[in-house]
Amino acid sequence: MAISDEVRNHKITLTEDEMPTQWYNIVPDLPAPPPPALHPGTHQPAGPEDFAPLFPMALIMQEVSQERYIDIPGGVLDVYRQWRPSPLFRAHRLEQALGTPAHIYYKYEGVSPAGSHKPNTAVPQAYYNAQEGIKKLVTETGAGQWGTALAFATALYGLECEVFQVGASFDAKPFRKLMIEVFGGVVHRSPSQLTEVGKMLASDPKNLSGSLGIAISEAVEVAVKDPETRYALGSVLNHVLMHQTIIGEEALLQLAKVGETPDLIVGCTGGGSNFGGLAFPFLREKMAGKINPRILAAEPASCPSLTRGVYAYDFGDTAGMTPLMKMHTLGKDFIPDPIHAGGLRYHGMAPLISHIYELGLMDAEAVAQTECFSAAVQFARTEGIVPAPEPTHAIALAIREALKAKETGEETVILTALCGHGHFDLAAYDEFLRGGMVDEDVTDERFAAALANLPDMGDSSY
Numbered sequence: 001m002a003i004s005d006e007v008r009n010h011k012i013t014l015t016e017d018e019m020p021t022q023w024y025n026i027v028p029d030l031p032a033p034p035p036p037a038l039h040p041g042t043h044q045p046a047g048p049e050d051f052a053p054l055f056p057m058a059l060i061m062q063e064v065s066q067e068r069y070i071d072i073p074g075g076v077l078d079v080y081r082q083w084r085p086s087p088l089f090r091a092h093r094l095e096q097a098l099g100t101p102a103h104i105y106y107k108y109e110g111v112s113p114a115g116s117h118k119p120n121t122a123v124p125q126a127y128y129n130a131q132e133g134i135k136k137l138v139t140e141t142g143a144g145q146w147g148t149a150l151a152f153a154t155a156l157y158g159l160e161c162e163v164f165q166v167g168a169s170f171d172a173k174p175f176r177k178l179m180i181e182v183f184g185g186v187v188h189r190s191p192s193q194l195t196e197v198g199k200m201l202a203s204d205p206k207n208l209s210g211s212l213g214i215a216i217s218e219a220v221e222v223a224v225k226d227p228e229t230r231y232a233l234g235s236v237l238n239h240v241l242m243h244q245t246i247i248g249e250e251a252l253l254q255l256a257k258v259g260e261t262p263d264l265i266v267g268c269t270g271g272g273s274n275f276g277g278l279a280f281p282f283l284r285e286k287m288a289g290k291i292n293p294r295i296l297a298a299e300p301a302s303c304p305s306l307t308r309g310v311y312a313y314d315f316g317d318t319a320g321m322t323p324l325m326k327m328h329t330l331g332k333d334f335i336p337d338p339i340h341a342g343g344l345r346y347h348g349m350a351p352l353i354s355h356i357y358e359l360g361l362m363d364a365e366a367v368a369q370t371e372c373f374s375a376a377v378q379f380a381r382t383e384g385i386v387p388a389p390e391p392t393h394a395i396a397l398a399i400r401e402a403l404k405a406k407e408t409g410e411e412t413v414i415l416t417a418l419c420g421h422g423h424f425d426l427a428a429y430d431e432f433l434r435g436g437m438v439d440e441d442v443t444d445e446r447f448a449a450a451l452a453n454l455p456d457m458g459d460s461s462y
Contacts, residue, residue, distance in 0.1 A: 010090030012105075012254040019085045020249040021077060022069040023242045026280045026352070029068065029287055034355040035326040035462050038313060043457060046323045053224045054231040058128040062239040070242065076124045079156060083112045083119075084246065088254040093382040095402070102405040102412040103260065104398055107251045107278060108385070109419045116388065116420030117274050118149030118234055121243035125232045126153035135228040136160035140190065140215030142270070143169055143343035143390065144176030145420055146234030151185030161185040164192065164218045166345065167210030168338035176424045190215040197221050197319040207318075209338045212271075212346045217319035224321075235271025236316060236325075236350045244277025247417060252281055255415070262293045262415040264401055268393040269297040269306065269364070270343050272350030278417040283361060293415075297353070297364040298393035300372075302440045303336040305329060305349045306357055306364035308447065312454050313462070314348055324455060326462065327354040331450025337440045339369050340428035341389040347450070365397060368439040372396045373432040376422070388420035389428055 027034065036045040051060045062070060072080070091104040109117035129137060137154055140163070141147030147163035154161040163185050170177060170189040177187045188194055190210045191202035195218045201207045207214060216233075223231035233240055255262065265282050267275035275297050285291045299306055305328045314329040316322040329348040330336075336345040349357075356362055372392035379395050380386045387395060394416045405412040422429065431437045 010092055012088040012090070012257055014085035014250060014253055016081055016085070018253060019077070019080065020246055021072055023072060024245040024249060024281050024284065025065055025068055025070060025242050026284060027238065028066050029284055030356070031359060034352055037351070038324040038462060040315070040320065040324050043324070043462070050323060054220065056128045056132040056134060056230060058131065059125065059239050062242060063237055073124070073127060076127050079123045080246070085250045086111050086247070088251055089383070091383055094379060097378065097382045098399065098402050098406065100402040100406040101409060102402040102414055104402055105255065105260070105413070105415045106418040107247055107415070109247065109417065110385065110421035114145060114149040114152050115423065116145040116149065117244060117247060117277060117417070118146045119152060120246055120277065121234065121240045121273065122146070122149035122153035122232070123156070124243050126150070126157045126159055129230050129232070130157035130159060134159065134230045136162065136226070137232045138162040138219045138222045138229055139232045139234065140164045140166070140212055140219045141169070141234070142166050142212050142345055143341070143388065144173050144180065144424065145343055145388070147180050147185060147187065148176065148183065149234070150232055151180045151183035155184045162222065163187045164190040164215040166190055166212060166215050167208060170210070172427055173424050179424070190218050192218060194218070195221045201318060206335055209335065211318065211335050213316070213318035213332055216317035217321055220317060220321045235273040235346070236348070238352055240273050241276035241280065241350060241352055244273045245280050247277040248279060248281035251278065251415065252285070260413050261291050263412045264294050264296060264414045265416070266296040266298055266394045266397045266401070266414065267417045268344065268390045268419065269299045269349065269353065270341070270346050270390065272353040274390070274417055274419040276350060276353055279362070283356070295362040296397060297362060298397045299364060299366050300339055300341055300344045300393060301366040301368045302339050302442055303330065303345050304366040304442070305347065306354070307366045309349070310451060310454070311354060311358055313457055314454055316348065325351045327351045328357065329454070330447050331453055333453050334447060334450035339440070340425065341369065341372070341393065343390045344393070367393045367396050370432070370437055370439050373429065373437060375399050377429070377432070385418065386422040386429070387418055388422040389425050391417065391419045
């Protein structure tokens with residue numbers, strides 16, 4: 001459908017002075033507290049000392065904080081200003097192509113130096129570690145966006161950076177590896193021969209494509225062996241989701257400028273940081289009775305932790321080295337199909353999002369990757385941005401809802417987070433455009449073995 005000359009993309013901006021200066025912690029506002037992380041040996045709530053080998057104390061205190069707002073340090077704000085506030089766009093051309101009365105807005109995080117939302121937490125994590133005298137950060141990365149962001153952030157604060165990249169992503173995205181190296185990071189294919197857990201897991205052929213759980217195990221092993229090294233996580237934990245809430249806080253201000261209130265908020269979910277960052281500030285307003293949007297998580301059909309996982313205590317990594325977290329999980333041993341949305345290939349969902357889902361405050365739907373890439377191509381050909389594979393899940397659901405609005409004639413307001421660009425994912429687009437992409441037929445048997453191996457919690461009351 002040709003786009004008429006009078007239709008223009010509507011870009012809603014904020015000035016630097018309007019940028020939020022606090023992160024939002026949703027925990028104090030929830031109607032029930034989330035279950036605590038547990039020590040894997042005692043099954044008692046994990047204390048700060050249990051996290052100390054992995055994280056600096058400032059982040060540990062944020063992880064367990066009951067403060068509603070936490071000030072963003074001036075040194076972090078100075079870096080944020082390089083790309084923040086990020087723009088909010090009204091997708092006029094996509095709306096016209098769909099013939100829908102819906103108003104579709106997308107918060108675009110691909111303007112960051114790393115090309116995604118990940119620096120929103122990578123920068124403060126590097127900052128707090130540098131403040132406490134740490135010399136090196138080690139991490140995992142799925143799609144490569146988190147590894148890129150952490151390498152960028154550590155370079156700013158003079159820290160070393162070591163990255164274990166999931167094997168399937170490492171093989172498919174050589175330029176992502178190179179970008180991490182340009183920022184000064186060292187990258188290894190996971191599972192590797194550099195760690196004991198990597199050697200052990202690599203001996204089983206089913207693990208050779210890797211997973212985020214395996215890469216986390218390798219990174220954690222490296223961190224706990226060196227007192228000058230700490231681990232950095234790009235999603236899942238409370239403090240990570242909190243750092244991302246600057247996305248939603250900005251979006252609230254931007255929508256207010258044009259007098260819009262969202263009826264639907266939809267974001268992609270793997271570990272949960274992008275979704276939580278967009279949705280939590282709006283959920284605060286919903287719980288306060290000020291707005292009433294439907295809040296919807298979009299996850300991959302081949303790794304559907306919310307819609308087909310179980311809510312139980314599980315390890316965050318494959319080798320069982322982390323504290324136990326109550327979350328929607330497919331089991332730590334689950335190895336997802338090497339789908340193109342590498343950032344969503346995680347066996348568990350953030351405990352905080354899992355808890356909010358259990359409270360009935362949000363919904364979730366799983367989407368097959370061919371529908372996602374079809375939506376992504378339509379989005380690219382109307383809005384001019386090639387999305388990363390991860391947010392295509394949210395774009396696909398936004399398009400579904402916009403077409404429903406077309407049927408009903410309702411002027412629905414839809415908000416989504418376009419959490420990164422897909423410039424390093426063109427091989428996946430090539431496969432889709434050539435007709436080579438297929439959707440995995442995921443049966444219950446696919447999950448059975450990993451779910452049968454969940455930790456035995458005995459008589460634990462948590």
